[in-house]
Amino acid sequence: MVFDHVGKIFPDGTEALADINFTVNPGEFVTVVGPSGCGKSTLLRIASGLDHETSGDCRIDRSNIGYVFQDATLLPWRNVKANVELLAELHGMSATERAELSRPAIELVGLSGFESHYPRQLSGGMRMRVSLARSLVLRPPVFLFDEPFGALDEITRELMNEEALRLFTHEGFAGLFITHSISEAIFMSTTVHVMSARPGKIVASYDIPFEYPRSPDLRFEPEFARLNGELSRALRGAHS
Amino acid sequence: MSDVQPPVVPGEIKKISRPAGSLASRIIPPLVVFVGFMSLWYLYAASLEERERKATLAYPHQVLQDFFGGGPTGDQPGELIKAFGLSAMVALVGLIIAMILGLTFAILMNQAKWIETSFYPYAIFLQTVPILALVPLIGLNIGFGLPSRVLVAVIISLFPIITNTLFGLKSAEKGLHEIFTLHDASRMTRLFKLQIPAALPAMFTGFQISAGLSVIGSIVGGFFFGRGAKGLGNRVQVYANNLRPAELIAAILLSALLGLAFFLFFGWLGKRMTRNWHQPI
Ligand SMILES: Nc1ncnc2c1ncn2[C@@H]1O[C@H](COP(=O)(O)OP(=O)(O)OP(=O)(O)O)[C@@H](O)[C@H]1O
Ligand SMILES: [Mg+2]
Numbered sequence: 001m002v003f004d005h006v007g008k009i010f011p012d013g014t015e016a017l018a019d020i021n022f023t024v025n026p027g028e029f030v031t032v033v034g035p036s037g038c039g040k041s042t043l044l045r046i047a048s049g050l051d052h053e054t055s056g057d058c059r060i061d062r063s064n065i066g067y068v069f070q071d072a073t074l075l076p077w078r079n080v081k082a083n084v085e086l087l088a089e090l091h092g093m094s095a096t097e098r099a100e101l102s103r104p105a106i107e108l109v110g111l112s113g114f115e116s117h118y119p120r121q122l123s124g125g126m127r128m129r130v131s132l133a134r135s136l137v138l139r140p141p142v143f144l145f146d147e148p149f150g151a152l153d154e155i156t157r158e159l160m161n162e163e164a165l166r167l168f169t170h171e172g173f174a175g176l177f178i179t180h181s182i183s184e185a186i187f188m189s190t191t192v193h194v195m196s197a198r199p200g201k202i203v204a205s206y207d208i209p210f211e212y213p214r215s216p217d218l219r220f221e222p223e224f225a226r227l228n229g230e231l232s233r234a235l236r237g238a239h240s
Numbered sequence: 241m242s243d244v245q246p247p248v249v250p251g252e253i254k255k256i257s258r259p260a261g262s263l264a265s266r267i268i269p270p271l272v273v274f275v276g277f278m279s280l281w282y283l284y285a286a287s288l289e290e291r292e293r294k295a296t297l298a299y300p301h302q303v304l305q306d307f308f309g310g311g312p313t314g315d316q317p318g319e320l321i322k323a324f325g326l327s328a329m330v331a332l333v334g335l336i337i338a339m340i341l342g343l344t345f346a347i348l349m350n351q352a353k354w355i356e357t358s359f360y361p362y363a364i365f366l367q368t369v370p371i372l373a374l375v376p377l378i379g380l381n382i383g384f385g386l387p388s389r390v391l392v393a394v395i396i397s398l399f400p401i402i403t404n405t406l407f408g409l410k411s412a413e414k415g416l417h418e419i420f421t422l423h424d425a426s427r428m429t430r431l432f433k434l435q436i437p438a439a440l441p442a443m444f445t446g447f448q449i450s451a452g453l454s455v456i457g458s459i460v461g462g463f464f465f466g467r468g469a470k471g472l473g474n475r476v477q478v479y480a481n482n483l484r485p486a487e488l489i490a491a492i493l494l495s496a497l498l499g500l501a502f503f504l505f506f507g508w509l510g511k512r513m514t515r516n517w518h519q520p521i
Contacts, residue, residue, distance in 0.1 A: 050418055067422060073415035076517035077437045089433070090423040118516045 001025075001047060001142060001174055005056035007199075008042055015199040016042045019056070022193060022202060026141060029168055029175040031185040032202075033231070034195030035239050040178045041070065043200070044144045047176060066140035066173070068148045072127035074119040074134075080106065081115040084133045091138070098137075105133040108170075109163065125156045129163075136167065145177040149184070161187055162216055169212050182231045187219060192231060196238040204234040298486030303493065305486070320475060320487070324494050327471040330386065331458035331502065334393025335451055341394070342401030342446070349402075350409040350435065351427070367399040371457065375464050389461030389471065396457035397450035404446025408439025444510025451502035459495050472498070 001024040008017040016039035024030045034040055045051035049062050074083045084106055085098040093101070106112055109129040119127055128148055135143070145164075149157040165188055168175055179185050185192045186208055194204040206227065210218060218224055278300055285299045345363070349356035371392060378388050412434050420430050462473025472495050479488040 048422060050421065065422070067419075069415050069418075071415065073413065073419060075416065075434070075437070077440070077514070079516075086419070086433075087423055090420065090425050090429065120517060 001176065002059040003043075003047075003056070004059065006043075006046065006053045006058050007055035008039065008046065008051070009054045017046075017053075018199040018201050020200070020202060022191075022205070024142075024174045024176050026174045027172050028190045029165075029177065029188055030191045030193065031177040031179060031189040032193045032195055033179055033182060033185050033235060034200060035197050035235070036180070038195050038197050038238075039200030040195065041146055044146050044176065044178060047144055060142065064138055064140045064142070066135035066138070066143040068131055068135050068143070068145045070146045070148070070150060072119070072124075072131040074127060074130055076119050079116045079118050080111060080122075080130050083119070083130055084137060086134060088137050101137045102133070105136040108136065108167065109133045125152050125160065128152065128160065132164070132167075136171075139171060141173050143173045143175045145175065147178050147180065150180060157181070157184065158187075158216065158219075164188065165212070165214060182228055182235065183219060183224075186224060186227050186231065187214065194231065194234045194238050203238050206231060206234075298489060302486040303489045320472075320490055320494060323470055323472045323475045323491070324498065326469050327455070327458045327462060327473065327495070328498055330389045330461065330471060331393055331451075331454040331498065334390045334457060335397055335447075335454040335502070337390070338394045338397040338401055338450055338454065339447065342398050342450075343405055343443075346402050346405035346409060347431070347436075349406055351431070356406075363399055363402050366395060371396050371460060375460065379465055384465040386465075386469070388465045389458055389473075392461035393454040393457035396460075397454040400449040400453065401443075401446040404442045404449070405439055408442030408446075409435045411442060412438035441510065441514050444506060444513065448503055448506040448510065451506045452499045455495065455499035455502055 003020045003022050006017060006020040007015075009015045020043065022030065032040055032043065042051060044067070046053050046058050047060055048065055048067050075086065078086070081099075081102055084102040088098040088101050106115060109132050111126065111129055111133065114122070114126070119130070122130065128151075132148070148164075149160045152160060161184055168188075175188075177185070177188060189208050192206045192208060193202045194206075195201065196203045208227065209223075281300055285297050288297055345359065349359060374395065375392060378391055382388050382391065416434055416438075417430070420434055425433070458471065459473040459476070462471035463477050464473070472491055475491045476488065476495070479485075479491060
């Protein structure tokens with residue numbers, strides 16, 4: 001996935017992105033942090049093909065992309081199993097194929113036993129897991145995450161981070177992750193890019209040296225704290 | 241995919257709440273109103289009797305007698321019940337035709353903007369034309385029998401079905417549409433797997449409104465079109481002309497009851513269809 005001098009100006013004249021340059025290779029987990037409204041969602045929409053760049057070039061194989069939205073976007077009339085099977089269904093798979101694909105995905109996000117629950121019977125965190133399982137079913141080699149855990153409390157968010165990271169080491173996809181949370185960014189990523197306020201530009205990039213798999217205790221390491229401080233300062237700079 | 245997550249703690253599951261309120265608190269207040277209303281009715285009817293204007297209003301118990309025929313002013317026993325059945329039939333057939341037409345039009349309008357812009361003004365016309373003014377014209381053209389009564393019921397109940405369904409079809413969230421876009425879903429897939437399910441609650445709201453209207457249509461139609469079997473509308477007219485207030489009131493009450501039954505049935509059906517996901521209001 002390559003962003004090559006990507007820029008975006010909306011028809012109303014809003015300049016959301018300017019000169020974005022970076023690459024995400026298979027096996028890399030790249031995170032973009034930046035202030036609210038700086039164009040992070042726009043970046044993912046361009047990557048997915050839902051929106052188009054107005055300058056530069058975004059090169060990516062769009063044949064099979066996993067995309068987890070900012071909210072769970074489940075079909076309220078479908079239970080967990082049917083929601084998880086949606087994408088397989090859209091690609092015309094048979095019921096048995098779908099069941100074979102959805103079962104391990106539901107298991108992987110820890111929702112076994114909840115297959116016949118409806119979204120309104122689930123907590124926010126559980127709905128997000130359903131959304132995650134839905135994207136996993138087609139085993140995409142490229143994954144886009146748009147602040148998927150932004151609405152969760154801190155502990156749930158950390159648990160979900162660990163879960164997502166396990167999926168990453170398990171599946172080895174190329175991940176592009178958006179977040180407001182610096183510790184989330186460091187914990188998950190191979191690389192973190194800091195974006196400036198609108199129009200969004202990459203103002204600083206950090207390679208995160210920790211090995212995978214990462215233990216939850218990594219968050220208490222001095223090196224983690226040092227990176228956290230450094231990124232916080234960069235982000236503070238990006239706000240002004 | 242082998243490693244399995246610890247199960248979710250039970251506390252994470254939300255209880256499905258049912259609207260609370262004891263039976264007594266829901267039944268006693270309307271009962272008090274009913275008793276009060278009945279008392280006023282008796283008082284008023286008695287005062288009319290004193291002034292010897294019995295022909296304008298009857299006592300409630302006389303009305304009750306007329307439900308079963310053979311009331312004080314004498315009709316064939318069961319006449320009113322038969323008329324009730326016929327009007328219900330006309331309303332139901334009209335409603336079903338309106339549903340088929342309404343859903344078809346709403347879906348077509350949703351599929352192509354030009355269909356919507358071409359037909360929507362006429363849908364509004366259906367809504368704004370006074371049905372009473374249209375009825376004679378219908379009679380002149382297709383006769384004064386049952387088909388005309390059904391047609392009146394169709395015309396009066398078409399609009400709410402079209403507008404509510406159309407609104408419902410457009411109500412699916414943008415994020416859900418984007419998932420379908422990302423996976424190259426066809427028009428039909430989007431319609432059947434996203435838009436129609438999303439439209440169900442609004443669709444049933446439309447059915448519910450139209451169910452009440454179709455009863456009105458069937459009775460208004462019956463009022464004018466006396467050919468063939470007699471419905472409630474015809475009874476209303478006959479009793480009014482012959483100054484038979486007890487039976488007139490019985491006919492009015494039955495008409496209202498019929499509308500209410502239709503209304504409640506579709507409300508219940510709609511709730512049932514969406515009970516797993518429709519947010520309690
Ligand atoms: N369709 C649009 N037309 C015009 N402007 C838009 C459109 N979509 C987004 N914008 C603007 O582009 C900017 C970037 O929006 P975007 O949603 O990408 O921000 P974001 O970084 O994801 O914000 P947040 O962190 O709050 O989710 C915002 O200022 C927004 O107002
Ligand atoms: Mg956003």
